[in-house]
Amino acid sequence: MRLIGVGVGPGDPELATVKAVRVLATAGRVFVPVLDHRDTGRAEATVRAHAAHERIERLVFALNEREDRQRRERYWDAAGARVAGWLRESGGTAAFATIGDPNVYSTFGYLAETVRALLPQVRVDTVPGITAMQALAAASGTPLVEGSEALTLLPLARGVDGLAEALRGDGTVVVYKGGRHLQQVADTVHAAGRAGVYGEHLGLAAQRVEPLSDMEGAAPYLATVIVPAHRDRRGGKL
Template identity: 35%
Template sequence: MSKCGKLFGIGVGPGDPELLTLKAVRMINEADVVFTAASAKRNYSLALEIARPHMSETAVIKYLSFIMTKDKKATEKAWDENASRIAAVLRDGKSAAFLTLGDPTTYSTFGYILKSLKKVMPDAEVETVPGITSFHAAAARLNRTLVEGEQSLLITSGAYGGDQLQRVGENVESIVMMKAYKNVKQNNAALKAAGFFEKSVAISKCGREGEEIIPDLNELEKRVPNYWTLVLAAK
Protein backbone atom coordinates (compact mmCIF):
# COMPACT_ATOMS: atom_id res chain seq x y z
CA MET A 1 0.00 0.00 0.00
CA SER A 2 1.47 3.35 -1.05
CA LYS A 3 2.19 5.99 1.56
CA CYS A 4 -0.26 8.89 1.72
CA GLY A 5 0.92 12.40 1.06
CA LYS A 6 1.05 15.24 3.56
CA LEU A 7 -0.98 18.45 3.71
CA PHE A 8 0.69 21.74 4.55
CA GLY A 9 -1.53 24.61 5.66
CA ILE A 10 0.61 27.58 4.67
CA GLY A 11 0.19 31.18 5.74
CA VAL A 12 1.52 33.44 2.97
CA GLY A 13 1.38 36.64 5.01
CA PRO A 14 -0.74 39.78 4.66
CA GLY A 15 0.00 40.63 1.04
CA ASP A 16 3.55 41.91 0.78
CA PRO A 17 5.45 39.15 -1.08
CA GLU A 18 8.54 39.86 1.04
CA LEU A 19 6.68 38.81 4.20
CA LEU A 20 6.64 35.13 3.29
CA THR A 21 8.64 32.99 5.71
CA LEU A 22 11.55 30.91 4.43
CA LYS A 23 9.73 27.74 5.48
CA ALA A 24 6.60 28.76 3.60
CA VAL A 25 8.66 29.33 0.45
CA ARG A 26 10.27 25.90 0.76
CA MET A 27 6.97 24.09 1.40
CA ILE A 28 5.27 25.86 -1.51
CA ASN A 29 8.11 24.87 -3.81
CA GLU A 30 7.97 21.22 -2.73
CA ALA A 31 4.20 20.77 -3.04
CA ASP A 32 2.87 18.56 -5.83
CA VAL A 33 -0.56 20.18 -5.66
CA VAL A 34 -1.44 23.68 -4.50
CA PHE A 35 -4.96 24.34 -3.22
CA THR A 36 -6.34 27.81 -2.73
CA ALA A 37 -9.70 29.30 -1.87
CA ALA A 38 -11.31 31.29 -4.66
CA SER A 39 -14.61 32.93 -5.43
CA ALA A 40 -17.18 30.68 -7.03
CA LYS A 41 -17.60 33.35 -9.73
CA ARG A 42 -13.95 33.63 -10.78
CA ASN A 43 -10.75 31.73 -10.19
CA TYR A 44 -8.67 34.43 -8.52
CA SER A 45 -6.71 34.13 -5.30
CA LEU A 46 -4.45 36.79 -3.79
CA ALA A 47 -2.77 34.08 -1.72
CA LEU A 48 -1.92 32.22 -4.93
CA GLU A 49 -0.49 35.32 -6.57
CA ILE A 50 1.79 35.86 -3.59
CA ALA A 51 2.97 32.25 -3.68
CA ARG A 52 3.16 31.74 -7.45
CA PRO A 53 6.81 32.83 -7.92
CA HIS A 54 7.87 30.09 -5.48
CA MET A 55 5.84 27.24 -6.94
CA SER A 56 7.40 24.33 -8.78
CA GLU A 57 6.87 24.36 -12.55
CA THR A 58 5.21 20.95 -12.26
CA ALA A 59 2.84 21.88 -9.42
CA VAL A 60 -0.87 21.50 -10.14
CA ILE A 61 -3.14 24.35 -9.01
CA LYS A 62 -6.61 23.50 -7.75
CA TYR A 63 -9.18 26.14 -6.81
CA LEU A 64 -11.65 25.47 -4.02
CA SER A 65 -14.83 27.51 -4.05
CA PHE A 66 -16.74 28.21 -0.85
CA ILE A 67 -20.40 29.14 -0.90
CA MET A 68 -21.64 32.20 0.97
CA THR A 69 -24.81 31.18 2.77
CA LYS A 70 -26.32 31.15 6.26
CA ASP A 71 -27.48 27.58 5.68
CA LYS A 72 -25.23 25.67 8.10
CA LYS A 73 -25.85 22.27 6.52
CA ALA A 74 -25.05 23.56 3.04
CA THR A 75 -21.91 25.23 4.33
CA GLU A 76 -20.67 22.11 6.10
CA LYS A 77 -21.40 20.04 2.99
CA ALA A 78 -19.26 22.40 0.91
CA TRP A 79 -16.39 22.22 3.41
CA ASP A 80 -16.55 18.43 3.45
CA GLU A 81 -16.55 18.27 -0.35
CA ASN A 82 -13.46 20.49 -0.52
CA ALA A 83 -11.75 18.42 2.16
CA SER A 84 -12.55 15.29 0.16
CA ARG A 85 -10.80 16.78 -2.87
CA ILE A 86 -7.70 17.35 -0.75
CA ALA A 87 -7.96 13.85 0.75
CA ALA A 88 -8.03 12.32 -2.73
CA VAL A 89 -4.70 13.98 -3.53
CA LEU A 90 -3.16 12.81 -0.27
CA ARG A 91 -4.35 9.23 -0.79
CA ASP A 92 -2.68 9.35 -4.20
CA GLY A 93 0.63 9.82 -2.38
CA LYS A 94 1.10 13.46 -3.33
CA SER A 95 2.00 16.37 -1.09
CA ALA A 96 -0.44 19.26 -1.01
CA ALA A 97 -0.31 22.87 0.12
CA PHE A 98 -3.35 24.86 1.15
CA LEU A 99 -2.59 28.56 0.86
CA THR A 100 -4.16 31.15 3.11
CA LEU A 101 -3.55 34.84 3.63
CA GLY A 102 -2.04 35.87 6.96
CA ASP A 103 -1.79 32.99 9.41
CA PRO A 104 -3.63 29.64 9.02
CA THR A 105 -4.79 29.65 12.66
CA THR A 106 -6.26 33.17 12.71
CA TYR A 107 -9.64 33.81 11.04
CA SER A 108 -8.60 31.49 8.23
CA THR A 109 -10.40 29.18 5.84
CA PHE A 110 -7.80 26.58 6.73
CA GLY A 111 -9.40 26.06 10.13
CA TYR A 112 -12.61 24.86 8.48
CA ILE A 113 -10.70 22.68 6.04
CA LEU A 114 -8.82 21.10 8.95
CA LYS A 115 -12.06 20.22 10.76
CA SER A 116 -13.58 18.66 7.66
CA LEU A 117 -10.42 16.77 6.74
CA LYS A 118 -10.42 15.14 10.16
CA LYS A 119 -13.88 13.79 9.32
CA VAL A 120 -13.22 12.55 5.79
CA MET A 121 -9.63 11.40 6.39
CA PRO A 122 -8.91 10.99 10.13
CA ASP A 123 -5.42 9.62 9.53
CA ALA A 124 -4.30 12.52 7.29
CA GLU A 125 -0.87 13.92 8.10
CA VAL A 126 -1.05 17.70 8.41
CA GLU A 127 1.53 20.38 9.17
CA THR A 128 0.58 24.00 9.75
CA VAL A 129 3.10 26.62 8.64
CA PRO A 130 2.48 29.93 10.45
CA GLY A 131 2.38 33.23 8.61
CA ILE A 132 2.61 36.92 9.47
CA THR A 133 -0.84 38.30 10.25
CA SER A 134 -2.33 41.44 8.75
CA PHE A 135 -2.54 43.13 12.14
CA HIS A 136 1.13 42.50 12.90
CA ALA A 137 1.99 43.94 9.49
CA ALA A 138 -0.25 46.95 10.19
CA ALA A 139 1.32 47.57 13.60
CA ALA A 140 4.78 47.38 12.05
CA ARG A 141 3.77 49.72 9.22
CA LEU A 142 2.61 52.29 11.80
CA ASN A 143 5.55 51.67 14.18
CA ARG A 144 2.90 51.00 16.79
CA THR A 145 3.38 48.70 19.79
CA LEU A 146 0.38 46.46 20.33
CA VAL A 147 1.02 45.48 23.96
CA GLU A 148 3.80 45.69 26.52
CA GLY A 149 4.40 44.72 30.14
CA GLU A 150 1.28 43.18 31.68
CA GLN A 151 -1.13 44.58 29.07
CA SER A 152 -3.66 42.41 27.22
CA LEU A 153 -4.66 42.38 23.56
CA LEU A 154 -8.12 41.52 22.22
CA ILE A 155 -8.25 40.17 18.66
CA THR A 156 -11.84 40.31 17.51
CA SER A 157 -14.04 40.64 14.45
CA GLY A 158 -16.16 43.59 13.45
CA ALA A 159 -18.47 41.35 11.44
CA TYR A 160 -21.15 41.48 14.12
CA GLY A 161 -20.95 45.10 15.16
CA GLY A 162 -18.46 44.99 18.02
CA ASP A 163 -20.44 42.62 20.28
CA GLN A 164 -17.32 40.92 21.59
CA LEU A 165 -15.69 44.29 22.30
CA GLN A 166 -18.67 45.35 24.37
CA ARG A 167 -18.47 42.15 26.43
CA VAL A 168 -14.77 42.12 27.31
CA GLY A 169 -13.35 45.49 26.23
CA GLU A 170 -12.97 46.87 29.72
CA ASN A 171 -10.51 44.09 30.58
CA VAL A 172 -7.95 44.82 27.84
CA GLU A 173 -5.69 47.72 26.90
CA SER A 174 -5.42 47.19 23.14
CA ILE A 175 -7.68 45.91 20.38
CA VAL A 176 -7.30 44.52 16.91
CA MET A 177 -10.58 44.55 15.00
CA MET A 178 -10.54 42.42 11.87
CA LYS A 179 -13.22 42.62 9.17
CA ALA A 180 -13.66 46.32 9.93
CA TYR A 181 -15.35 46.90 6.59
CA LYS A 182 -18.64 45.70 8.09
CA ASN A 183 -21.00 47.42 10.55
CA VAL A 184 -18.83 50.52 10.72
CA LYS A 185 -21.22 52.68 12.74
CA GLN A 186 -21.87 49.95 15.31
CA ASN A 187 -18.16 49.17 15.59
CA ASN A 188 -17.29 52.85 16.08
CA ALA A 189 -19.98 53.15 18.73
CA ALA A 190 -18.55 50.12 20.57
CA LEU A 191 -15.03 51.60 20.42
CA LYS A 192 -16.29 54.91 21.81
CA ALA A 193 -18.28 53.26 24.60
CA ALA A 194 -15.24 51.22 25.69
CA GLY A 195 -12.86 54.20 25.55
CA PHE A 196 -10.81 53.08 22.57
CA PHE A 197 -11.91 55.49 19.86
CA GLU A 198 -9.46 58.36 20.45
CA LYS A 199 -6.42 56.13 20.00
CA SER A 200 -7.71 54.15 17.04
CA VAL A 201 -6.57 53.97 13.44
CA ALA A 202 -7.73 51.98 10.43
CA ILE A 203 -5.54 50.65 7.66
CA SER A 204 -6.59 48.94 4.46
CA LYS A 205 -4.58 46.86 1.98
CA CYS A 206 -1.55 47.06 4.25
CA GLY A 207 1.72 46.59 2.37
CA ARG A 208 -0.03 46.37 -0.99
CA GLU A 209 -0.77 48.70 -3.86
CA GLY A 210 -3.51 51.09 -2.80
CA GLU A 211 -2.61 50.97 0.88
CA GLU A 212 -4.49 53.58 2.90
CA ILE A 213 -4.11 54.72 6.50
CA ILE A 214 -7.25 56.27 8.01
CA PRO A 215 -6.46 58.03 11.33
CA ASP A 216 -10.07 59.21 11.83
CA LEU A 217 -12.52 56.30 11.96
CA ASN A 218 -15.41 58.67 11.35
CA GLU A 219 -14.22 58.75 7.74
CA LEU A 220 -15.13 55.08 7.37
CA GLU A 221 -18.79 55.96 7.95
CA LYS A 222 -18.80 58.22 4.89
CA ARG A 223 -17.96 55.47 2.40
CA VAL A 224 -17.85 51.73 1.90
CA PRO A 225 -14.54 50.59 3.41
CA ASN A 226 -12.26 48.30 1.46
CA TYR A 227 -12.67 44.59 2.25
CA TRP A 228 -9.06 44.44 3.50
CA THR A 229 -9.58 46.91 6.36
CA LEU A 230 -8.70 46.46 10.02
CA VAL A 231 -8.59 48.70 13.09
CA LEU A 232 -5.92 49.04 15.75
CA ALA A 233 -7.14 50.71 18.94
CA ALA A 234 -5.92 51.39 22.46
CA LYS A 235 -7.05 53.13 25.62
Protein backbone atom coordinates (compact mmCIF):
# COMPACT_ATOMS: atom_id res chain seq x y z
CA MET A 1 0.00 0.00 0.00
CA ARG A 2 1.34 3.36 -0.98
CA LEU A 3 0.07 6.93 -0.81
CA ILE A 4 1.82 9.55 -2.93
CA GLY A 5 1.27 13.28 -2.58
CA VAL A 6 1.74 14.74 -6.05
CA GLY A 7 2.43 18.42 -6.62
CA VAL A 8 0.85 19.40 -9.94
CA GLY A 9 2.06 22.99 -10.06
CA PRO A 10 0.02 26.20 -10.12
CA GLY A 11 -2.57 25.14 -12.72
CA ASP A 12 -0.97 24.80 -16.13
CA PRO A 13 -0.90 21.05 -17.00
CA GLU A 14 2.41 21.61 -18.81
CA LEU A 15 4.03 22.65 -15.51
CA ALA A 16 3.50 19.21 -13.97
CA THR A 17 6.82 17.35 -13.81
CA VAL A 18 7.54 14.21 -15.80
CA LYS A 19 7.48 12.21 -12.56
CA ALA A 20 4.16 13.71 -11.52
CA VAL A 21 2.64 12.82 -14.89
CA ARG A 22 3.90 9.23 -14.59
CA VAL A 23 2.47 8.81 -11.09
CA LEU A 24 -0.88 10.30 -12.08
CA ALA A 25 -1.06 8.03 -15.12
CA THR A 26 -0.26 4.83 -13.22
CA ALA A 27 -1.82 5.19 -9.76
CA GLY A 28 -4.83 3.01 -9.12
CA ARG A 29 -6.80 5.97 -7.81
CA VAL A 30 -6.11 9.70 -7.94
CA PHE A 31 -7.77 11.66 -5.15
CA VAL A 32 -8.25 15.42 -5.52
CA PRO A 33 -9.30 18.05 -2.93
CA VAL A 34 -12.42 20.13 -3.55
CA LEU A 35 -14.59 22.55 -1.58
CA ASP A 36 -17.79 21.03 -2.97
CA HIS A 37 -18.25 17.53 -4.37
CA ARG A 38 -20.08 18.99 -7.38
CA ASP A 39 -17.18 21.22 -8.43
CA THR A 40 -13.98 20.63 -10.35
CA GLY A 41 -11.13 22.06 -8.29
CA ARG A 42 -7.91 23.48 -9.68
CA ALA A 43 -5.95 20.33 -8.86
CA GLU A 44 -8.50 18.13 -10.64
CA ALA A 45 -8.51 20.40 -13.70
CA THR A 46 -4.77 19.81 -14.00
CA VAL A 47 -4.98 16.09 -13.26
CA ARG A 48 -7.56 15.55 -16.01
CA ALA A 49 -4.87 16.30 -18.59
CA HIS A 50 -2.78 13.38 -17.35
CA ALA A 51 -5.02 10.71 -15.76
CA ALA A 52 -8.02 8.66 -16.88
CA HIS A 53 -11.08 10.45 -15.56
CA GLU A 54 -12.68 7.30 -14.16
CA ARG A 55 -9.73 6.93 -11.74
CA ILE A 56 -10.20 10.42 -10.28
CA GLU A 57 -12.13 10.77 -7.02
CA ARG A 58 -13.01 13.99 -5.22
CA LEU A 59 -12.45 14.46 -1.49
CA VAL A 60 -14.24 17.37 0.16
CA PHE A 61 -12.19 19.54 2.53
CA ALA A 62 -13.02 22.75 4.38
CA LEU A 63 -10.15 24.36 2.49
CA ASN A 64 -10.93 27.97 3.42
CA GLU A 65 -12.05 27.34 7.02
CA ARG A 66 -9.97 29.42 9.43
CA GLU A 67 -12.08 29.49 12.61
CA ASP A 68 -13.91 26.19 13.14
CA ARG A 69 -11.21 23.61 13.87
CA GLN A 70 -13.71 20.83 14.57
CA ARG A 71 -15.27 21.32 11.14
CA ARG A 72 -11.84 21.12 9.47
CA GLU A 73 -10.99 17.97 11.36
CA ARG A 74 -14.27 16.27 10.45
CA TYR A 75 -13.35 16.63 6.80
CA TRP A 76 -9.78 15.43 7.45
CA ASP A 77 -11.17 12.37 9.22
CA ALA A 78 -13.67 11.58 6.48
CA ALA A 79 -11.12 12.01 3.69
CA GLY A 80 -8.50 9.97 5.54
CA ALA A 81 -10.98 7.17 6.20
CA ARG A 82 -11.94 7.05 2.52
CA VAL A 83 -8.32 6.90 1.31
CA ALA A 84 -7.37 4.34 3.96
CA GLY A 85 -10.38 2.25 3.00
CA TRP A 86 -9.42 2.25 -0.66
CA LEU A 87 -5.82 1.33 0.14
CA ARG A 88 -6.91 -1.44 2.50
CA GLU A 89 -9.29 -2.94 -0.07
CA SER A 90 -7.01 -2.64 -3.10
CA GLY A 91 -3.54 -2.96 -1.60
CA GLY A 92 -2.45 -0.63 -4.39
CA THR A 93 -1.09 2.87 -4.94
CA ALA A 94 -3.17 6.01 -4.48
CA ALA A 95 -2.11 9.50 -5.50
CA PHE A 96 -3.35 12.70 -3.91
CA ALA A 97 -2.95 15.67 -6.24
CA THR A 98 -2.38 19.11 -4.81
CA ILE A 99 -1.67 22.41 -6.51
CA GLY A 100 1.84 23.69 -5.99
CA ASP A 101 4.00 21.41 -3.85
CA PRO A 102 2.66 18.81 -1.37
CA ASN A 103 5.08 20.01 1.32
CA VAL A 104 4.27 23.73 1.08
CA TYR A 105 1.03 24.79 2.81
CA SER A 106 -0.69 21.72 1.42
CA THR A 107 -3.72 19.70 2.50
CA PHE A 108 -1.69 16.56 1.85
CA GLY A 109 0.14 16.75 5.17
CA TYR A 110 -3.12 16.51 7.12
CA LEU A 111 -4.38 13.69 4.92
CA ALA A 112 -1.15 11.70 5.20
CA GLU A 113 -1.11 12.03 9.00
CA THR A 114 -4.70 10.77 9.17
CA VAL A 115 -4.06 7.82 6.84
CA ARG A 116 -0.91 6.82 8.74
CA ALA A 117 -2.90 6.68 11.96
CA LEU A 118 -5.42 4.32 10.33
CA LEU A 119 -2.89 2.30 8.33
CA PRO A 120 0.51 2.35 10.09
CA GLN A 121 1.96 0.07 7.42
CA VAL A 122 1.23 2.45 4.53
CA ARG A 123 4.20 3.91 2.64
CA VAL A 124 3.90 7.65 2.12
CA ASP A 125 5.91 9.52 -0.51
CA THR A 126 5.73 12.91 -2.20
CA VAL A 127 6.49 14.25 -5.66
CA PRO A 128 7.53 17.93 -5.56
CA GLY A 129 5.75 20.48 -7.69
CA ILE A 130 6.30 24.00 -8.99
CA THR A 131 5.05 26.56 -6.47
CA ALA A 132 3.04 29.73 -7.08
CA MET A 133 6.01 31.91 -6.20
CA GLN A 134 8.12 30.17 -8.84
CA ALA A 135 5.34 30.54 -11.40
CA LEU A 136 4.92 34.25 -10.61
CA ALA A 137 8.67 34.83 -10.73
CA ALA A 138 8.75 33.27 -14.20
CA ALA A 139 5.65 35.08 -15.45
CA SER A 140 6.90 38.48 -14.25
CA GLY A 141 10.60 38.01 -15.01
CA THR A 142 11.47 38.54 -11.34
CA PRO A 143 14.43 36.61 -9.88
CA LEU A 144 13.29 35.31 -6.49
CA VAL A 145 16.67 35.40 -4.77
CA GLU A 146 20.28 36.07 -5.71
CA GLY A 147 23.59 35.51 -3.96
CA SER A 148 23.22 35.74 -0.18
CA GLU A 149 19.64 37.08 -0.18
CA ALA A 150 17.14 35.50 2.21
CA LEU A 151 13.66 34.37 1.13
CA THR A 152 10.71 34.83 3.50
CA LEU A 153 7.36 33.18 2.74
CA LEU A 154 4.36 34.54 4.68
CA PRO A 155 0.79 33.16 4.64
CA LEU A 156 -1.52 36.09 5.40
CA ALA A 157 -4.98 34.54 5.43
CA ARG A 158 -5.54 35.92 8.95
CA GLY A 159 -4.14 39.40 8.35
CA VAL A 160 -0.95 41.28 7.59
CA ASP A 161 0.74 40.86 10.99
CA GLY A 162 4.40 40.12 10.45
CA LEU A 163 4.67 41.63 6.99
CA ALA A 164 6.14 44.97 8.08
CA GLU A 165 8.79 43.18 10.14
CA ALA A 166 9.68 40.88 7.25
CA LEU A 167 10.06 43.87 4.91
CA ARG A 168 12.65 45.45 7.21
CA GLY A 169 15.13 42.82 6.11
CA ASP A 170 17.15 42.91 2.92
CA GLY A 171 15.75 39.78 1.29
CA THR A 172 12.78 38.85 -0.87
CA VAL A 173 9.37 38.52 0.77
CA VAL A 174 6.61 36.38 -0.76
CA VAL A 175 2.99 36.66 0.37
CA TYR A 176 0.55 33.76 0.04
CA LYS A 177 -3.19 33.70 0.78
CA GLY A 178 -3.37 37.45 1.27
CA GLY A 179 -6.06 38.25 -1.29
CA ARG A 180 -8.65 39.44 1.25
CA HIS A 181 -6.10 41.85 2.68
CA LEU A 182 -4.55 42.99 -0.59
CA GLN A 183 -4.93 46.72 0.06
CA GLN A 184 -3.26 46.39 3.46
CA VAL A 185 -0.50 44.35 1.87
CA ALA A 186 0.03 47.02 -0.79
CA ASP A 187 -0.01 49.83 1.79
CA THR A 188 2.51 48.00 4.00
CA VAL A 189 4.85 47.35 1.08
CA HIS A 190 4.62 50.99 -0.01
CA ALA A 191 5.25 52.24 3.54
CA ALA A 192 8.42 50.13 3.62
CA GLY A 193 9.67 51.93 0.49
CA ARG A 194 9.51 48.77 -1.57
CA ALA A 195 7.65 47.57 -4.66
CA GLY A 196 5.98 44.26 -5.40
CA VAL A 197 4.52 42.19 -8.20
CA TYR A 198 1.07 40.63 -7.96
CA GLY A 199 -0.23 37.41 -9.54
CA GLU A 200 -3.51 35.49 -9.58
CA HIS A 201 -4.77 32.38 -11.39
CA LEU A 202 -1.18 31.58 -12.28
CA GLY A 203 -0.79 29.08 -15.09
CA LEU A 204 -4.44 29.41 -16.13
CA ALA A 205 -6.20 31.22 -18.97
CA ALA A 206 -7.33 33.89 -16.48
CA GLN A 207 -3.77 34.56 -15.29
CA ARG A 208 -3.14 38.13 -14.19
CA VAL A 209 0.27 39.59 -13.39
CA GLU A 210 0.55 43.27 -12.44
CA PRO A 211 2.64 45.66 -10.37
CA LEU A 212 1.28 45.52 -6.83
CA SER A 213 0.87 49.30 -6.85
CA ASP A 214 -1.71 48.98 -9.66
CA MET A 215 -4.00 46.69 -7.67
CA GLU A 216 -7.08 47.86 -5.76
CA GLY A 217 -9.63 46.06 -3.61
CA ALA A 218 -9.77 42.39 -2.64
CA ALA A 219 -8.30 39.56 -4.66
CA PRO A 220 -8.66 35.76 -4.87
CA TYR A 221 -7.67 33.76 -1.79
CA LEU A 222 -4.73 32.15 -3.61
CA ALA A 223 -3.27 35.40 -4.92
CA THR A 224 0.52 35.70 -4.66
CA VAL A 225 2.75 38.75 -4.14
CA ILE A 226 6.52 38.92 -4.55
CA VAL A 227 8.44 41.81 -2.99
CA PRO A 228 11.96 41.44 -4.43
CA ALA A 229 15.08 42.21 -2.45
CA HIS A 230 16.83 45.53 -3.00
CA ARG A 231 19.37 45.15 -5.82
CA ASP A 232 21.52 48.06 -6.94
CA ARG A 233 24.01 46.29 -9.22
CA ARG A 234 24.63 42.99 -10.92
CA GLY A 235 26.04 40.43 -8.50
CA GLY A 236 25.84 42.88 -5.61
CA LYS A 237 24.68 40.19 -3.16
CA LEU A 238 27.42 37.67 -3.90
